[in-house]
Amino acid sequence: MSPATKAGAPSAAPPPPTDENVTGNATGIVTDRATESTGESTAENAIVTTGLTKRFRGGQVAVDDLDLVVPRGAVFGFLGPNGSGKTTTIRMLLGLVTPTSGACSVLGEPIPAGISRALPRVGALVEGPAFYPYLTGEANLRRFDAADPRSDPRTVRRRVGEALDRVGLGAAAGKRYRAYSLGMRHRLAIAATLLGPRDLLVLDEPTNGLDPQGTREVRALIKEVAADGTTVFVSSHLLSEVEQMCTHVGVMRTGRLVAQAPITELRAGTAPAIRVETPDAGEAVAVLAGLGLAGAVHADGVATAALGDAAPERICAALVREGVAVRGFAVVRPSLEDVYVRLTGEGFDVES
Numbered sequence: 167m168s169p170a171t172k173a174g175a176p177s178a179a180p181p182p183p184t185d186e187n188v189t190g191n192a193t194g195i196v197t198d199r200a201t202e203s204t205g206e207s208t209a210e211n212a213i214v215t216t217g218l219t220k221r222f223r224g225g226q227v228a229v230d231d232l233d234l235v236v237p238r239g240a241v242f243g244f245l246g247p248n249g250s251g252k253t254t255t256i257r258m259l260l261g262l263v264t265p266t267s268g269a270c271s272v273l274g275e276p277i278p279a280g281i282s283r284a285l286p287r288v289g290a291l292v293e294g295p296a297f298y299p300y301l302t303g304e305a306n307l308r309r310f311d312a313a314d315p316r317s318d319p320r321t322v323r324r325r326v327g328e329a330l331d332r333v334g335l336g337a338a339a340g341k342r343y344r345a346y347s348l349g350m351r352h353r354l355a356i357a358a359t360l361l362g363p364r365d366l367l368v369l370d371e372p373t374n375g376l377d378p379q380g381t382r383e384v385r386a387l388i389k390e391v392a393a394d395g396t397t398v399f400v401s402s403h404l405l406s407e408v409e410q411m412c413t414h415v416g417v418m419r420t421g422r423l424v425a426q427a428p429i430t431e432l433r434a435g436t437a438p439a440i441r442v443e444t445p446d447a448g449e450a451v452a453v454l455a456g457l458g459l460a461g462a463v464h465a466d467g468v469a470t471a472a473l474g475d476a477a478p479e480r481i482c483a484a485l486v487r488e489g490v491a492v493r494g495f496a497v498v499r500p501s502l503e504d505v506y507v508r509l510t511g512e513g514f515d516v517e518s
């Protein structure tokens with residue numbers, strides 16, 4: 167099997183389901199049953215799933231009754247800890263694994279029935295890239311393209327060149343893959359998803375194993391691709407990453423979707439607070455409470471309270487007026503992690 171086609175290769179043209187690991191289709195995936203039951207338009211949304219469920223042989227429910235809606239044009243962060251069902255969901259969306267029940271549509275096409283119409287417009291990167299180490303980046307992409315029966319060999323030179331330029335590897339096109347840094351390898355994998363015009367990119371943990379610099383590069387690249395109008399569905403277990411890159415987020419936990427919304431909407435659900443660094447934290451709390459701010463407390467030389475409708479500059483002025491030595495003063499917006507903890511009541515394997 168060539169590296170370009172073996173499971174786990176970045177694939178703009180995933181192979182048909184092998185179903186080596188599926189429990190068959192006892193209840194039958196009703197893929198042509200429209201996803202209308204959710205009332206979500208498959209035309210306006212790049213991905214819609216309804217009750218999507220995957221139970222592996224042995225009874226393991228990897229994905230449980232998933233109703234996912236990814237609007238067109240979004241950078242949708244599919245967030246969840248290890249083992250929460252992200253990859254299995256992505257594999258179902260790409261027709262690589264057959265759902266046990268439920269339905270899904272990609273770019274308005276039911277999967278798997280309409281997969282041949284949807285996939286040419288989808289670039290997908292699932293798990294680790296697999297390229298020939300002794301070939302150049304350009305030659306690897308050419309081989310990769312040749313493995314896609316839908317691609318046109320007459321335009322391969324131009325398309326490969328454009329994809330390499332797009333990911334910033336134009337100058338390194340003639341370098342052997344084995345001489346690429348890890349960041350360059352990830353970029354080449356993304357280039358492989360961009361060998362044709364794509365309406366949707368599906369990227370499974372595209373920054374896995376990258377150093378902070380490489381992570382930043384890939385994040386910037388994803389934003390650039392999205393700015394051109396491509397919808398991006400990207401899985402990650404890193405909250406900070408999703409927060410910096412995505413417009414929308416869906417949070418998975420043990421196979422279930424516990425939240426999905428635009429990031430701004432999720433954050434809006436948690437009120438901002440003020441944070442005062444001072445050696446007079448006890449006095450600061452008294453002043454804050456006196457101003458009517460709720461939840462004023464202090465610990466380790468930091469006084470905090472809910473901001474409410476109060477004007478931060480007035481709070482700061484009042485503290486100084488009352489003789490509190492203000493060393494630091496900030497309005498703290500809740501991070502996605504705060505929201506996640508509030509939603510699920512749990513911590514998260516955060517890595518910033």
Ligand SMILES: Nc1ncnc2c1ncn2[C@@H]1O[C@H](COP(=O)(O)OP(=O)(O)OP(=O)(O)O)[C@@H](O)[C@H]1O
Pocket residue numbers: 187222223226227228246247248249250251252253254255403
């Ligand atoms: N082929 C399989 N057979 C049996 N169980 C599986 C199979 N693939 C995945 N699972 C199980 O399904 C659950 C979800 O796995 P999945 O890989 O979808 O999670 P994930 O969120 O992508 O995790 P990670 O972030 O570690 O990649 C896990 O408990 C996993 O062990």
